[in-house]
Amino acid sequence: MKKKKSKERRWLERWTTMGEKERRAEGVIEHKPYDHKADVFSFGIVLWELLTCKLAGWHVDLASLGILGLRPTIPKTTHPKLTELLERCWQHDPTLRPDFSEILGILQHIAKEVGDESDDRRKERSSGGFLSVLRRGH
Template sequence: MARGSLYDYLHQQRGVFKLPSLLKVALDVSKGINYLHQNNIIHRDLKTANLLMDENQVVKVADFGVARVQAQSGVMTAETGTYRWMAPEVIEHKPYDHKADVFSFGIALWELLTGEIPYSLLTPLQAAVGVVQKSLRPTIPKNTHPRLGELLERCWQQDPTQRPNFSEIIEILQQIAKEVADKGEDRHMSKSSGGFFSSMLKGHH
């Protein structure tokens, strides 16, 4: 994957994603994870270091070192993954399911949005304790698209059953992407029509 991991792109190369590209990346990742979940596989270590980008900015989910096929009972235990991206139920060694990936996706999405490392002022252990005991979450920037902010908050709910699944996440991201694209077209329209009217007015003087 020519452009390496999203972690390196954001933190080594100081790369930034404008909203339309950010939504496309989020959709690429969601579709990858949705495919896993439909096949009863939980990734368990979803983070920007495991999301790889090709020369066309297409992002693929990688590193199945800790991915596991979900037990028939539908619950899994065993501590794995990386604290800063890890769901509270996984940190606490509680049984967990595919919703643990949804939590980690929310954190990765926040990282794409801000270009920052989650809880950068804390050690991984302090972050883990905060997430579990104080429901600590990263701060959503003020200028975030409201529907995207809402999606983040839903993805990192403390109660896994309150988090959306990936088929719903894909739908939401597609809706936001459509709104953003339509807004962009409105801007072009008003600019061009504005120019047209002002030149008409000038013509009258």
């Protein structure tokens, strides 16, 4: 009789020394040589998770989608500069992905831009959850 796996065991089996499969770049999945730019791809997935309040891979296998060149859908209400950053982090060619120093600069620029908005506008946006200030039209 086959023994049923616990939730914890199933979660542990998904985890590898390279991170959860839903957040790995194509090069890592395909066992090709990779560098810190694979972490940039993963960072983009985590940033998307924070933005959308969704977990990658709960409904689809993002690792497989990554190999096919597909990416998570970015909400239309996302700040345009954040949309551009996510798209750059998810580039298939790792050399086209930004370095973390550039990512930091971009995020600081976005934070300053958002921070320069009126207090009323920020209060209105803050009710939408974490990172809601990076969404337009709220």
